[in-house]
Amino acid sequence: MNTIITIGRQFGSGGREIGEKIAEKYGIHCYDKELLTRAAKESGMCEEIFEHQDERPTSSFLYNLVMDTYSFGYNSSAFVDMPISHKVFLAQFDTIKKTAADGPCVIVGRCADYALQDMENVLNIFIYARLEDRIERVMKRFPDLDRPEKARDMILKKDKQRKSYYNYYSSKKWGHIETYDLSVNSSVLGIDGTARLISDYIEAFEKTY
DSSP: OOOOOOOOOOTTTHHHHHHHHHHHTOOOOETTTTTHHHHHHHTTTOHHHHEEEHHHTTTTTOOOHHHHHHHHOTTHHHHHTTHHHHHHHHHHHHHHHHHHHHSSSSEEEETHHHHTTTTTEEEEEEEEOOHHHHHHHHHHHHHTTSSSSHHHHHHHHHHHHHHHOOOHHSSOOOOOOGSSEEEHHHHHHHHHHHHHHHHHHHHHHHOOO
């Protein structure tokens, strides 16, 4: 096993669970919010800041400035003067690259596919599902969402945040089929079936390099 798997996902589609099952099958680590802890530690910023900014866009993002700053590192004057949301993105971007350099793993969300686009052994997956299935899953996960309308509102809000974040920081489009190597509807095969399908795809992918 030499593949790094990135997973983009609709909220409530089971993307994180699928990623964990794939990681368990291959004996590798699945990174989700653990990335925030590592990014905070390596950047010297408070972890709570990363949690608050997690996969949330900013309307004042200056793409060229941020990417130029990334090439110079955290100590540049431009980085020091940068809004906190930009600093968080750069720290996560750097952490994702370091995590991938450590070896095969599964990385969920956070523009990981974009951060690793120059690596050949990366397989980019997107998980989506029928809205009614996502509502059911979200209601089970969050007891406070005791009505389908509440769950639906949360799903739409989270998807909007993820889409805006991804489209802001990436040159690709969130959820668009051409952005990923494989897009899977988890409603069709369920969590376990989707994980098995992706595992088969990974094994076929590994034979290509």
